[in-house]
Amino acid sequence: MTISRRGFLIALPLFVAGCSSTGLNSQTNYAALPDEKFPLKQVPIDKIKPELRRQEVAYETTHAAGTVIVDTPARRAYYVLGGGRAMRYGVGVGREGLAFAGNAYIGRKSEWPSWTPTENMQRREERYRKLAGGMPGGPNNPLGARAMYLYRGGGDTHFRIHGTNQPQSIGLAMSSGCIRMMNHDVIDLYSRVEVGARVVVIQA
Numbered sequence: 001m002t003i004s005r006r007g008f009l010i011a012l013p014l015f016v017a018g019c020s021s022t023g024l025n026s027q028t029n030y031a032a033l034p035d036e037k038f039p040l041k042q043v044p045i046d047k048i049k050p051e052l053r054r055q056e057v058a059y060e061t062t063h064a065a066g067t068v069i070v071d072t073p074a075r076r077a078y079y080v081l082g083g084g085r086a087m088r089y090g091v092g093v094g095r096e097g098l099a100f101a102g103n104a105y106i107g108r109k110s111e112w113p114s115w116t117p118t119e120n121m122q123r124r125e126e127r128y129r130k131l132a133g134g135m136p137g138g139p140n141n142p143l144g145a146r147a148m149y150l151y152r153g154g155g156d157t158h159f160r161i162h163g164t165n166q167p168q169s170i171g172l173a174m175s176s177g178c179i180r181m182m183n184h185d186v187i188d189l190y191s192r193v194e195v196g197a198r199v200v201v202i203q204a
Contacts, residue, residue: 029054030184037112038139040183043167052090052171054185059086066197068106068148068161068189070179072098073204075171077161077179079192087192089185091161092169094177100150100159101203106195107151112137118158140165145183146190150199161199162186 030043030053045053052075063069065082072093078086115135117128135141144163149156160178163186164170170182179201181189 026053026055029188030182033184033187036145036187037137038145040145043182043184047167048182049090049171054087054089054188056081056085057088058084059088060084061086063198063200066194068193068197068199070161070199070201072101072179072202075173077181077189079189087188089181089189090170092164092166092172092174092177092180094174094180098173098203100157100178101201104150104152104157104159104199104201106148106193106197106199107156108149109190109193109195110137110147110149111190112145113141113143113147113162115141115143142166142177144180144186146186148190148193159201161189 027042027045030045030048032042033040059078059080061067061069061078061080063080065080067080069078069080069086070076070091071078075091075093077089077091079089080086114137115131116133117131121128122132137143142165143160144165147160147162150159150161151157162178162180163183164180166174166180167182169180
């Protein structure tokens with residue numbers, strides 16, 4: 001079978017897209033977001049380890065589409081798409097994150113959320129006591145661009161999946177905090193997940 005030059009040029013973009021695991025150039029996922037309340041700059045793709053970049057992957061699970069699965073030991077989170085596929089994200093974890101396991105649900109969501117240190121944090125360090133009234137949302141806020149609040153039985157667990165102003169912490173276990181994601185990634189997950197969605201947190 002032969003193919004004309006014109007036919008080849010038409011088919012080429014489809015062929016290239018088919019070679020990508022996401023159908024998108026990885027850098028596109030981390031492009032500048034100038035329309036955000038607090039605009040985000042592009043994150044150079046070479047600053048993100050390949051295994052921590054957002055991408056659609058094969059993922060077999062019995063959990064329904066729309067479920068968020070946090071694999072704490074692997075430092076990964078998955079949004080189940082169904083059909084054996086999921087969107088995978090790199091995450092960072094902290095002391096609070098290591099203390100939470102099992103099932104929960106998204107009780108509420110917030111864009112550029114405010115943050116109040118927990119009572120334990122305030123007891124540990126004076127700098128947190130100064131923030132007892134809360135810290136407004138913004139680029140310096142440790143919750144980053146988005147937060148999803150996990151509930152059980154109608155009550156707030158004080159466990160969050162949130163963005164971060166410390167992207168270098170992704171893939172690591174830091175001294176404090178819940179489950180943190182790069183701001184670009186948490187914005188993507190936030191746009192997909194619904195209030196009431198199931199969350200499953202796996203510990204070692």
